[in-house]
Amino acid sequence: MPLKYVPYTPNTVEGQAVLDNITRPRRVLSYRDNGEVYNRIKRGMPAYEVETVEQIGENPENLVIRGECLSACAYLKEQGVKVDLVYIDPPFASGANYAKKIYIRRNPQLAAKITQATLELESAELDSFEETMYGDIWNKEDYLNWMYENLQAIKSVMSETASIYVHLDCTIGHYVKILMDEVFGENCFINEIIWHYEDKFATGGKSLDKNHDTIFFYVISESEYVFNPIIIPKERATIRALRRKVDGKTVDVLDENGKKTYVEYTEKKEDDVWQIGRTISQTESKSYATQKPKALLERVIKASSNEGMVVADFFGGSGVTAKVASALGRKFIHVDIGINSIQTARDDLIAEGASFVMKEIKDGVSLFRNPQQTMDKLATLIPGLQRRAAGVSSFWFGVINDSKVGAMPVYVPDLIDSRQKVLDIPAINRIINQEIPRLEIAAQRVVVYYIDLDDELEMKKFIKDNNVTTVDVELRDLKNLLHETVVNDELEFSCQQIAVDNHDQDLFDPADVKEVYQVVIKSFVSDRLNQKIGEFNEKGYVQSVKTGKPFKPITISEEGLELIELVAVDCVNAEGQWHSSVEVKIDKLGYVTLNGKKNKVFWNGKIESTEKPLRIKLRNISGDEIIQAI
Numbered sequence: 001m002p003l004k005y006v007p008y009t010p011n012t013v014e015g016q017a018v019l020d021n022i023t024r025p026r027r028v029l030s031y032r033d034n035g036e037v038y039n040r041i042k043r044g045m046p047a048y049e050v051e052t053v054e055q056i057g058e059n060p061e062n063l064v065i066r067g068e069c070l071s072a073c074a075y076l077k078e079q080g081v082k083v084d085l086v087y088i089d090p091p092f093a094s095g096a097n098y099a100k101k102i103y104i105r106r107n108p109q110l111a112a113k114i115t116q117a118t119l120e121l122e123s124a125e126l127d128s129f130e131e132t133m134y135g136d137i138w139n140k141e142d143y144l145n146w147m148y149e150n151l152q153a154i155k156s157v158m159s160e161t162a163s164i165y166v167h168l169d170c171t172i173g174h175y176v177k178i179l180m181d182e183v184f185g186e187n188c189f190i191n192e193i194i195w196h197y198e199d200k201f202a203t204g205g206k207s208l209d210k211n212h213d214t215i216f217f218y219v220i221s222e223s224e225y226v227f228n229p230i231i232i233p234k235e236r237a238t239i240r241a242l243r244r245k246v247d248g249k250t251v252d253v254l255d256e257n258g259k260k261t262y263v264e265y266t267e268k269k270e271d272d273v274w275q276i277g278r279t280i281s282q283t284e285s286k287s288y289a290t291q292k293p294k295a296l297l298e299r300v301i302k303a304s305s306n307e308g309m310v311v312a313d314f315f316g317g318s319g320v321t322a323k324v325a326s327a328l329g330r331k332f333i334h335v336d337i338g339i340n341s342i343q344t345a346r347d348d349l350i351a352e353g354a355s356f357v358m359k360e361i362k363d364g365v366s367l368f369r370n371p372q373q374t375m376d377k378l379a380t381l382i383p384g385l386q387r388r389a390a391g392v393s394s395f396w397f398g399v400i401n402d403s404k405v406g407a408m409p410v411y412v413p414d415l416i417d418s419r420q421k422v423l424d425i426p427a428i429n430r431i432i433n434q435e436i437p438r439l440e441i442a443a444q445r446v447v448v449y450y451i452d453l454d455d456e457l458e459m460k461k462f463i464k465d466n467n468v469t470t471v472d473v474e475l476r477d478l479k480n481l482l483h484e485t486v487v488n489d490e491l492e493f494s495c496q497q498i499a500v501d502n503h504d505q506d507l508f509d510p511a512d513v514k515e516v517y518q519v520v521i522k523s524f525v526s527d528r529l530n531q532k533i534g535e536f537n538e539k540g541y542v543q544s545v546k547t548g549k550p551f552k553p554i555t556i557s558e559e560g561l562e563l564i565e566l567v568a569v570d571c572v573n574a575e576g577q578w579h580s581s582v583e584v585k586i587d588k589l590g591y592v593t594l595n596g597k598k599n600k601v602f603w604n605g606k607i608e609s610t611e612k613p614l615r616i617k618l619r620n621i622s623g624d625e626i627i628q629a630i
């Protein structure tokens, strides 16, 4: 359960335009389940325990938070943190799942033997498979209700002079514009920015190519907000006569010879259509499926904040907002629900020399990397579950065929939709009074999984008093299943103190010899990755038989070191907050980034520190991490 509920803004429920509108007789945008939002907003934002997992450098004001937008806002509000600029690029309800390529690294034991010529492999030649980063499949009503709550939560942590940019597209943008009018006020709408990208391939077909996104720009106070005009170079310089006002009349400015003077204009003020390429440049390194270019964020941040101000992104993805904010001297807050986003942002921020604190919101869900992958995993963990069954609507996660009870429809809260996390009276009411009567199969029992219950006794009593059907409702705690998803990888290593000669010349000098601790990774086993690779190979073989095209399976050495993305040792803390004393990250080509600095050397399967390491952290190529004592 949340520790408590934190009110959104003082006047949200009574005063804001939308829910109980005092200036309009009724809501502008009306759709199913609006009433539920009213109750949830009245209850407040769910605040959970927040753990500090790591501090990098000295600046505790910069934050990287793993958790949902709502709970992150509750935490910030509790801490009294106010943000001056918000940029969000939330899921668009695009109907797609976004995946990332996972590259198998080089086997360090072979790497030393590989010649430079083979090092420069194109990424297409590297072994890889795909994994879902996040899901973006919603029905419109659910999405809008979810978005409404998130916007209210974000508003509650914005400073009095803050601005917000909400990045969407034509899928849902127009609906969200109306929500934003209601949440922030129509008078606080400043611009609709069209981000036009010409570098997208034409899709053809019987429509115009969709080559733009829409960004809505609102402020909290229409009379006081930061705005620095954006000046961009003109495509072609223009020359115009210099003119000025004299006694109310505009006249030419003449030079000492009485001739007109001219000025060349090479720059102009940018308007609300931004031409910025979508392709992420080589130097930015694309690490996230929906990563936005730095140039876009630079415009937003420069236009609507000044140095020292706090810039927040509550759907941070690759961390591009935090990175650009940091580079421009702003403070940053990066929030995301997915572990891969947090790791990507963390590693890149370290590489750019930023200092920040990493927080984890203990919201009761032990996620398997991200909500979408957890949902996929759950489907395989519920014993006997059949995902699609005739006679049960998509409201149900599937059906369990039990030898005694028969077919039992199963409800599982959608982890992508934060509103479903707590099983409350309205939710169970919907199940017993709408969804069970609608079943087209004769079920004796339904299973309802929950993450949090409002009040278990009250819930059971409510079911007993209100269930007019003969169908039993069995409540099950989803957390028990989720714990099973997190099976740790296995690591075997040795640690010894050795002497190394750091001098590159042949002459031996004892002063150059240093004692270091060397950890050698002997083997690494990840059942989850092995299973994934097994599935990939199996699919590939089947395809190859069908198409007649050759297929190269992914093979992993016995030591399994190709499955490692990052190794770090902590020489400061034996438990609690992690401190990376030395950190080795291995990129997809096998090169090492040592303590945030890229090198053109291969990883040798070892990590060295001058202090005695107390524990070791290892991250596999899909982002699962384990920590072991040394």
Ligand SMILES: C[S@@+](CC[C@H](N)C(=O)[O-])C[C@H]1O[C@@H](n2cnc3c(N)ncnc32)[C@H](O)[C@@H]1O
Pocket (backbone or CB within 6 Å): 067, 068, 069, 070, 089, 090, 091, 133, 134, 288, 290, 291, 292, 293, 314, 315, 316, 317, 318, 319, 320, 335, 336, 337, 338, 341, 370, 416, 418
């Ligand atoms: C479109 S992506 C953001 C991409 C980002 N702007 C970039 O340039 O890399 C949306 C992100 O929202 C995250 N997300 C989805 N639901 C969330 C929630 N309720 N709270 C926080 N993050 C969420 C997803 O994990 C995903 O990383």
